[in-house]
Amino acid sequence: QVQLVESGGGLVQAGGSTRLSCAASGRSFSSSTMGWFRQALAKEREFVGTISWSDSNTYYADSVKGRFTISRDNAKNTVFLRMNFLKSEDTAVYYCAAGPPYRVGVITAASEYDVWGQGTQVTVSS
Numbered sequence: 001q002v003q004l005v006e007s008g009g010g011l012v013q014a015g016g017s018t019r020l021s022c023a024a025s026g027r028s029f030s031s032s033t034m035g036w037f038r039q040a041l042a043k044e045r046e047f048v049g050t051i052s053w054s055d056s057n058t059y060y061a062d063s064v065k066g067r068f069t070i071s072r073d074n075a076k077n078t079v080f081l082r083m084n085f086l087k088s089e090d091t092a093v094y095y096c097a098a099g100p101p102y103r104v105g106v107i108t109a110a111s112e113y114d115v116w117g118q119g120t121q122v123t124v125s126s
Helices: none
Strands: 003-007 010-013 018-025 034-039 046-051 058-060 068-073 078-083 092-098 120-125
Touching (some): 018 034, 078 092
Parallel strands (some): 010 120
Antiparallel strands (some): 034 046, 046 058
16 A cells, blocks of 8 residues: 655744654655645645655745755655744645656646645644
């Protein structure tokens, strides 16, 4: 069974940092572009960032650019989201997602990802 499991969420103070992990199982995701999305209460899910499989090229939403960093460890089938200088508006459930194998380039649209994790809550207290 193909599965993504996020971890590392919790309560963080504004201005602080935390790192989310997304562990994949059921297939190798080394050839999949991976993405992070988030959904705040009563809001639509929004794109956070993505990392391509071919060259680890990254692309971020303007709201997190310069504060968040995505990386991947293909040997461990794991993707990370490092979040620095957190703001209250970063409070949300964070989801990782995997794109179809060998899809070239970054992917920003949620509809183009075919495997999703269950999400992990990040709450930033001010």
